[in-house]
Amino acid sequence: MQKAGKTDAQEKFRLDKWLFAARFFKTRSLAAEAIERGKIHLNSDRVKPAKVLAAGDMLTIQIGNYKYEIEVLALSNKRGSAAIAQQLYRETEESCRQREIIAERLKAQPTPFYTRGRPTKRDRRRIMQLKDNQ
Template identity: 40%
Template sequence: MRVDKYLWCVRFFKTRSLATNACKQGKVKIQGVSVKPSREVYATDKVSIRKDQIDYEIEVLDLPASRVGAKIAGLYVQDITPKEAFEKMELLKYSKEYYRKKGTGRPTKKDRRDIDELLDNTEEKNKEESIKEEPQE
């Protein structure tokens, strides 16, 4: 069975074209070698896939006749991805949450509130200063 079709059949990719594109971009490797989408996959092959910034590693157990349901996909593939890969993703998620480059994109609702609060405070200070500066009669 073709590697792109296999990855689609065991529900690693939502569409077969996504699996094909991943193979063409060099994100799918068998035994550590980048493969074309038409490369045949056999039982006991170890496939590594780069998807969503995670390096998944799977072992082919059997070849399905056609696309299988999510519940029985485990009969055809064994996930041997190290836990460190998922921990890296969690750390990446936390670091992205608190970091935003200045001048890029729209401000979040919290950012807008902070800006409005800052502007309101400066306007109030300016009004207070102008009142103090006016001579009283």
Template identity: 30%
Template structure:
């Protein structure tokens, strides 16, 4: 385990697998999505053990307590030695509500239909729904002449 006194926040977030690349971690800092003590930080900000970092990935703000410092990317099994997820439960509740409401309140006409909607549409257009005994090739002109 490599330990230092101070490490750049973008390097640490990449090393502890919060972000897939250091570039993404740097961009998150520049866009104001990373903060310490409710103050947005620059990617070059150094961190120390014991600090709590908030990372905003809408709609949720995750909180991580720095347990140890590193600049080297690690395997997922080693991450708990370097950070502790201290995200409040209400943030996860927001995430769950968004996940559920995303299916219930899906705007009609936007995006592709779901599998279920596709099956219902197919049943509607190809099924027995239109087999009601009417001849759709019925010629109304012929009907009027016989009257």
């Protein structure tokens, strides 16, 4: 007896699995959460994680400050290397330019004195030195 398996024609390519395979998110659950929160649009429509994806679809992906506009070139449910993942989609020229502009703006901003939480011992010494100088 032969096992009943799905061929490529029968296999469904879920949006959350594809986003994970294309390496936009580190886990499938993060991809599904982003879709639920409305950060992912398929052909300008808000969708659910189980939406079936097809080659030629246009995706708008919002991750942090960056917005990707991509065209789906190939389908995959399995996460592979970064080189394989890059062959699954093509980013539009306008999207690339916008992301570069945003990256330049973020680099131009001054870095915070300390990034998060409590200041380190070194940061506290700098703060005390500034207070003493005033």
